[in-house]
Amino acid sequence: MKFLRTLVVSILWLLVSLSAAGVLGVVGAALYFAPGLPDVRQLQDFELQTPLRIFTRDGKLIGEFGEERRTPVEYDEIPEELIDALLAAEDATYFDHAGVDPKGLLRAAVELAASGGDIQSGGSTITMQVARNYLLTLDQTFTRKIREILLALQMEQILSKQEILELYVNKIYLGNRAYGIAAASEVYYDRPLDELTLAEKAMIAGLPKAPSAFNPLANAERALIRRNWILFRMRELGYIDEAAYEEAVQAPVTARRHLAQVEVEADYVAEMARQFAIDRYGDRAYTGGYRIHTTLDSELQPLAGRALAGGLIDYDTRHGWRGPEQTDIPRSLAEAQERTDREGLEEELAESPEIMQTARRAAERSQTEIEGIEGDVSNWLQVLERTPAYGPLKPAIVVESEGREMRVLARGGELITLPWEGLEWADPYLSPYSRGTPPNSADDIATRGSLVRILEDEDGSWRLSQRPGAEGSLVVMDPDNGAILALQGGFDFDASKFNRATQARRQAGSIFKPFVYLAALDSGEMNPASVVNDAPVVLQDGSNELWRPANSSGDFLGPTRLRVALARSRNLVTIRVLQSLGLERTIAFLEGFGLDPDQLPRGLSLALGSASLTPLEMTNAYAVLANGGFQVSPWFIDRVTRGGDDDDSVVDEASPRVACRDCSEDQMMVEIDGETYEVAPRVADPAAVYILRDMLRDVVERGTARRALALKRGDIVGKTGTTNDQRDAWFAGFNSDLVATTWVGKDNNESTAEYGSQVALPIWMDFMGQALEGEPERWPERPADVVSERVDPDTGRRLREDQGGGIEELFMADHLPGFQPRRVEQEVERESGSQGTGAYEAIF
Numbered sequence: 001m002k003f004l005r006t007l008v009v010s011i012l013w014l015l016v017s018l019s020a021a022g023v024l025g026v027v028g029a030a031l032y033f034a035p036g037l038p039d040v041r042q043l044q045d046f047e048l049q050t051p052l053r054i055f056t057r058d059g060k061l062i063g064e065f066g067e068e069r070r071t072p073v074e075y076d077e078i079p080e081e082l083i084d085a086l087l088a089a090e091d092a093t094y095f096d097h098a099g100v101d102p103k104g105l106l107r108a109a110v111e112l113a114a115s116g117g118d119i120q121s122g123g124s125t126i127t128m129q130v131a132r133n134y135l136l137t138l139d140q141t142f143t144r145k146i147r148e149i150l151l152a153l154q155m156e157q158i159l160s161k162q163e164i165l166e167l168y169v170n171k172i173y174l175g176n177r178a179y180g181i182a183a184a185s186e187v188y189y190d191r192p193l194d195e196l197t198l199a200e201k202a203m204i205a206g207l208p209k210a211p212s213a214f215n216p217l218a219n220a221e222r223a224l225i226r227r228n229w230i231l232f233r234m235r236e237l238g239y240i241d242e243a244a245y246e247e248a249v250q251a252p253v254t255a256r257r258h259l260a261q262v263e264v265e266a267d268y269v270a271e272m273a274r275q276f277a278i279d280r281y282g283d284r285a286y287t288g289g290y291r292i293h294t295t296l297d298s299e300l301q302p303l304a305g306r307a308l309a310g311g312l313i314d315y316d317t318r319h320g321w322r323g324p325e326q327t328d329i330p331r332s333l334a335e336a337q338e339r340t341d342r343e344g345l346e347e348e349l350a351e352s353p354e355i356m357q358t359a360r361r362a363a364e365r366s367q368t369e370i371e372g373i374e375g376d377v378s379n380w381l382q383v384l385e386r387t388p389a390y391g392p393l394k395p396a397i398v399v400e401s402e403g404r405e406m407r408v409l410a411r412g413g414e415l416i417t418l419p420w421e422g423l424e425w426a427d428p429y430l431s432p433y434s435r436g437t438p439p440n441s442a443d444d445i446a447t448r449g450s451l452v453r454i455l456e457d458e459d460g461s462w463r464l465s466q467r468p469g470a471e472g473s474l475v476v477m478d479p480d481n482g483a484i485l486a487l488q489g490g491f492d493f494d495a496s497k498f499n500r501a502t503q504a505r506r507q508a509g510s511i512f513k514p515f516v517y518l519a520a521l522d523s524g525e526m527n528p529a530s531v532v533n534d535a536p537v538v539l540q541d542g543s544n545e546l547w548r549p550a551n552s553s554g555d556f557l558g559p560t561r562l563r564v565a566l567a568r569s570r571n572l573v574t575i576r577v578l579q580s581l582g583l584e585r586t587i588a589f590l591e592g593f594g595l596d597p598d599q600l601p602r603g604l605s606l607a608l609g610s611a612s613l614t615p616l617e618m619t620n621a622y623a624v625l626a627n628g629g630f631q632v633s634p635w636f637i638d639r640v641t642r643g644g645d646d647d648d649s650v651v652d653e654a655s656p657r658v659a660c661r662d663c664s665e666d667q668m669m670v671e672i673d674g675e676t677y678e679v680a681p682r683v684a685d686p687a688a689v690y691i692l693r694d695m696l697r698d699v700v701e702r703g704t705a706r707r708a709l710a711l712k713r714g715d716i717v718g719k720t721g722t723t724n725d726q727r728d729a730w731f732a733g734f735n736s737d738l739v740a741t742t743w744v745g746k747d748n749n750e751s752t753a754e755y756g757s758q759v760a761l762p763i764w765m766d767f768m769g770q771a772l773e774g775e776p777e778r779w780p781e782r783p784a785d786v787v788s789e790r791v792d793p794d795t796g797r798r799l800r801e802d803q804g805g806g807i808e809e810l811f812m813a814d815h816l817p818g819f820q821p822r823r824v825e826q827e828v829e830r831e832s833g834s835q836g837t838g839a840y841e842a843i844f
Contacts, residue, residue, distance in 0.1 A: 050289035054273045056298040057638055060263040063270025065277075065286060072170040073182045073193065075162040081198055082181065083165070084240070085205035088233035091126040095161055099127040099152035126168050127152040129208075133171045174204065175211035175218070176257065188216065190258040198244060199251035202230045213344055216255035217386045220366075220379075221337035222345065224253060224359045229348035232355055249358035252366035252378075253333070256385060264298050265305055267493030268501065269484070269636060276637055280652070291641045291648065295483035300476055303770050304486035308474045308742070309391040311763030312491050313455065315744065315754065316468040320429030320436070324450035325467075329383055329397060331449070332376040333363040372407075372415045373399055383451065384411040390492040393453040393465050401442035406464070408454060416454065418442075422463025429469075432726075432753035467491070470752055472744040472760075473501040474767060475619040477634060479626035479739045481658045481677075484636040486740075486767075487616075498747070505599075505612040506745055509721030509756070510569045510704075511732045512609035514692060515621065517566055519589045520577050521688040524815040528563040528695055529796030532573045532580075539575075539604060549575060549608065552722070561796050563695050563809070567703030569720065571608055578607040592631055592683025593621040609721060618732055619741040625693065626734035628780060629684035630659035661686070661780075687783045687812045693717055694810055696733075704757050705731065711769050715777040718764070720756035727751055731760040736778040738771060740764055785813040792820045 054063040087094050093101060124132070131151035155164060174184040184204050185193045196204070206214050206226035216223040228249045235245040262270075273292045277285035284290075330336040337360060348355055367376035380397045387395040389411075396408035396416065404420035426445045428436030439445050445464065446452050455465040468491055476486035489499035498504070520526035534557040539547045551571050557564075565573035578586055583606070587597050600611045620634045635656050641648035657680035660670045670679050696717035700708045704720040718733020727749055732741040742760040745752060752759060790799045790806040797820040799806040811817070 051287075052274065052277055052285050052290050052292070054270045054292045054294060056264055056266070056294060056296040056301065058298050059293070060298040062262050062264045062266040062294070062296065062301075063273065064262075065270075065274050072180060073166070075166040077193070078165075078169060078181070079193055079196070079201065081240075082193060082196070082201040082205065084234055084237075085198075085202045085230055086126075086165075086169070086208075088237055088239060089205045089230045090129070090208060092233070092237055094126050094165070097125060099125065099154075099156035100149050101125050124148070125152065127155055127164050130164055130167050130171070131155060133168075172208045173211055174207040175215045187258055188255040190256070197248070197251065197254075198240065199227065199231070199248040200254060202234070202248065203227045203253075203255065206230050210344065216253055217257055217382075219340070220253045220255075220333060220382045221340040221359075221363065222342075223255075224333075224337070224362050225342075225345050225348055225355060228358045228362065229351060229355045232351060232358075250362050250365050252362060253382065264296070264301055266294075266296055266301050266487070268489035268499050269294060269296055269301075269487050271493070271497065271499065272487075272502065272636065277640075280640075289642050290651070293638045293641070295478075295485065295636050295638050295654075296487075297476075297485040300486040300771055301488075303767050304474045304476055304488045304740075305391070307763050307767035307770075308472050308488045309491055310766060311742075311759065312468040312470055312472055312744065313391075313393075313465060314762070315470055315752070315759050316466060317425050319432065319469065319753070321426035321439075321445060321464075322429045322466060322469065324398070324446045324452050325395075326383075326451040327447070327449060329449045329451060330379050333366045333378040333382060334360065334376075336379040336382075337363045368413075370409065370413050370415060373409065377409065380409055381411075381413060384409065387451065388494045390453070390467050390495045393455055393467060396452055396454045398446045398448055398450045398452060401445065401447055403441055406442040406446070408452065410454065416462050418454065418462055418464055422461065426464060432751045467495060470744055470746050470759075471496070471500055472742065472763065473499075473504070473615045474740065474742050474763065475501050475615050476738060476740045476767070476771075477619050477623050479623040479632070479659070479734060479736070481656045482620060482623060482632035482634045483638075483656065484616075484634055485738070487636070496747075500743065501615045503614065504743070504745075504747075505614055506728045506743060507723040508609035508611055508613050508618055509723040509728055509730055510571075510609055511618060511622075511719045511721035511730045511741075511756075512611060512613075513566060513569065513574050513607065514625065514696060514719055515590055515593060516574055516578050516581075516586065516607050517562060517695065518625070518684060518688060518692045519581055519586045520562070521691055521812070522589065522685050523581060524812065525581070526562060526577065527796075527809075527811050527815060527817060528561065528691060529791045529809045529811075529817055530562050531559045531794075531796045532562065532565065532576050534558055534560040534565065534570050534573050537572055537575060547605075549605075559794070561793070563698055566695050566719075567698040569699075569704050574607040575604050578604055589684075592681075593624045594631065594633060595621060609723065615741050615743045618730075618743075619739060622732045622734055622741060623739045624683065625689060625696075626736065626739045627659035628661050628686045629682050629689040630657075630680040631683045632657060632659060632680050657681075685812070687786045690780060690783055690786055691810045691812070693780070705733070705761055707757060707761055708733070708765055711765060711772075713772065713777055715779050716768065716772075720761060722755045722757075725751045726753055726755065729754055729756040729758070729760040731756050731764045733764060733768070735768075735772065736780060737775065738768065740767060740771075742767075787811055787813050787816075789816065791817065795820060797821075 052065045053061060055061055128148045131148050170180040173179055176187050178184040178187040181204060182193060185191060185196060189196060189200055203216055203223060206223065212218060214223050214226045231245055231248050234240045273294060277290055277292060281288065281290065330339060342349065366378045368378040368381055370377055384395050384397060389395060394410055396410045398406060399409050400407045406418040406423060408416050408418060410416055423442055423445055427438045430436050453465045453467060454462050456462055471490050474488045477484055487501050489501040490496050536556065537549065549571055557570065560570060560573055583602060587600050590600065591597050595617065599613065600606060616634055623632055624630065635654055638654050639650055640652040642651050643649050658670065658672065658677045660679045663670055663679050667679055669676055696719060699705045699719055700717060705718055708716060715735040716733055718731055721730030727745055729744045729752055742764045744759045788808050789811055791797060791809045792799060793807050797817050799820050803820065
């Protein structure tokens, strides 16, 4: 008996000691962490602000960013069933505890010990989640968990349970850019909270744990298991009766994607604006009601997006079929659920076998039949719902491939037949240069249950397509001030968020050559009629190897005038021009076109466009050519305002430098449409720029861009470009109103197997043809010091008035070439009756 008494006393003392140690630990932690804790009282005045909004220059919405919604719900607006569902899923004792759940913390402590210091989940009450979401970072550390606990205890002393829950439901992320339960209700069901069914409320309540893994759009079969576990918990906790439970657990999945629609598709620019806002205003950008007005033109931007997408699809069609995106997709949701990965659902499935049984029955009740298709296609419809469209390409699942016809199921349950005319292009892709044996039937292309892409043609018919294997960009600027009027950084932002217009540094190829020629013209040492030898050259490349550059055609023209060399993109002439000018001197000149000298290689390969530059940098450089030689800079933020629709105040405003052809050389400011601007500095002689522009017209009329003659405009000029192994294809061109650059290539730097004139130029033409439709032609006025003279086409030298023949050429008045020397006396010419160039061939 004495032993038992001693044992009981010892155990009691141990428990008291442990409790005291726990209390002391909590007190110690509170004293240690309290000075650095955020002030909980700020939550009493917390307001969920207007998100960041991005607009075109004429006020069309192109993007919206921000975690908080404009109209958060108040506690009494939250349906009781949704509150019960959230408590069943996240914190069943919420209204009973003081901010922390001791049992939950014990689980977290065990997990902490097992994981070696990282807390993966465990123990977070709703109050603690509010502390984390509003006042702390999201890192999974022990010290953060301690701070979370202390803040939760403070919050419970200052805020009511209803106030804390209100903060919680307005902040939590619930997938698909939905923050807060009101946003989730609109995104998934397109209805307000009070119109949701019990099953739909439970589905939303299941999202906070894992918004991606338990998302009904991304993974309906997993979401069903999570939903039915929550309904099971609600029944066990007495929140709902058996009848409500039975009805809800058997409800099919009704979630669909209902995202707010922007007015103009310009995701790449919207992301650029978002990054600008974060850099300038920090996290306040998402909550402060900022409105960014860009320079984008709401009519030109859609043209740019469609032109690039269409050109990349056309390119891809020429190179063959790479196969379906997925194969053997289960038709029914029940079948898909049998195959689903159940990792992460251990807690839910361990509760009761009933969870899996009811989820299976709900999946079976989700069955959907489409006229013309045998059986349940509920999973096919779910897959199509969660598969994004890329540009004009819509997802579809093959229902039947028979003979030379393919039937596919599209989003919304539409059954579409693809005729052989829309399938026969699908020779198997082997490499950029080759295709396999053409298909004999639709079954050779894709079989039942395969996910493919389809494209609607202008006549309303459909054809098979695929996400292009090549990428591209299109940048459009106002040459007079550098404003970005349109920008497409890739085929589709949802497919790839990498902005190739601003982030992809690719070799410029031959679109760089005009700047080398302009440097020669501007120096006065060369002119369009200067003759340079198009012949083999062997140079040291800085290593032990010799560099033997060649023309893309592999031939040599011999002595060639600069005008002809530029029109026909002769590599060897351009190298010799750069060699004559000097590398450092030319690089210093190029700096005036916005090109960073540190990005330009110190070698003669620069003449061939070996510099790695972004499409935006090249577009800006061409803008200087288009505006007559003024150094403008690219910009896309016109102004930033803050406030509401009726009381916006300007926070930031752009002040670009502008080209002013009529301004005097010392004029610093100019007024345009009532606004005063700084005049951009001249970086090239306007006469030299005018002459180069005329030379670039030859590229269109008789050079590598002859295809552009189809636009039937005499005021457009430009230059094609293709890099080694056809890795990059370019076209840069302009008229007096617009400058645009197109780049096409592959992100892995693989060959496109096409030239700039084949793939980049058609995209540019598609855009410019529509952008300039109905606009009058505009060619700049010839500068007074640009004169026209006849020259000998072989020597580039001027001909005298009494020397016949020759061709007209433009020159800077103070840099005229010498006269063609006479090789036969005038008297002999008169007596022979053959007045010509003075060459012997003229009289024999």
